[in-house]
Amino acid sequence: MTKEIQSQSVLTCPKCGHQKEETMPTDSCQYFYECEKCHTNLKPLTGDCCVFCSYGTVKCPPVQQGTSCCS
Template sequence: MPEDPVLTSTLTCPSCGHEATERMPQDACLWFHECPGCRTLLRPRPGDCCVFCSYGTVPCPPVQRGTSCCG
């Protein structure tokens, strides 16, 4: 039986380095996140499905389970 996915990840802004721990949706991508530090709008890097996979300490739950979250 697969482990339950981790549902929180700490996003680090590439512009200012601000860190924010956020709860991740279990079955969807989060394509945008506004940095609370500098108001930069984070978007996934090319090849990543969401901001958690690009800037987080833990990838999104679908990726943790080995599935795609973006279709």
Template sequence: MTELISELTCPSCGHVSAETMPTDACQFFYDCKRCGTRLKPKAGDCCVYCSYGTVPCPPMQAGNCCG
């Protein structure tokens, strides 16, 4: 079963936010709700959830690269 909630952790301020991941697209950018830092995927990752989340994005959970 695919998990749709992932907790994103901002590398700048450490703020953690539980977010619902899209099932039909990758999310390349996310603005931290505390400090406003724009998160972008790390090299080799397809989206911000794979880089900063507790759960990888739905396509990666299914064994497919979305990026």
């Protein structure tokens, strides 16, 4: 049974708390994201491969599939 991969994730800015649902790329990692409210540039936390793994409600598609992200 194959797990359905979710492509939407809600990113939460750690500085101002603003949340926005975004579509995750399936073929690459997103290293940077600018909060549309406070304009903070988010980068992945140490040990995470992308902003979705650090600040999103859903991990990126490669991590969801159990593979390493951004080879």
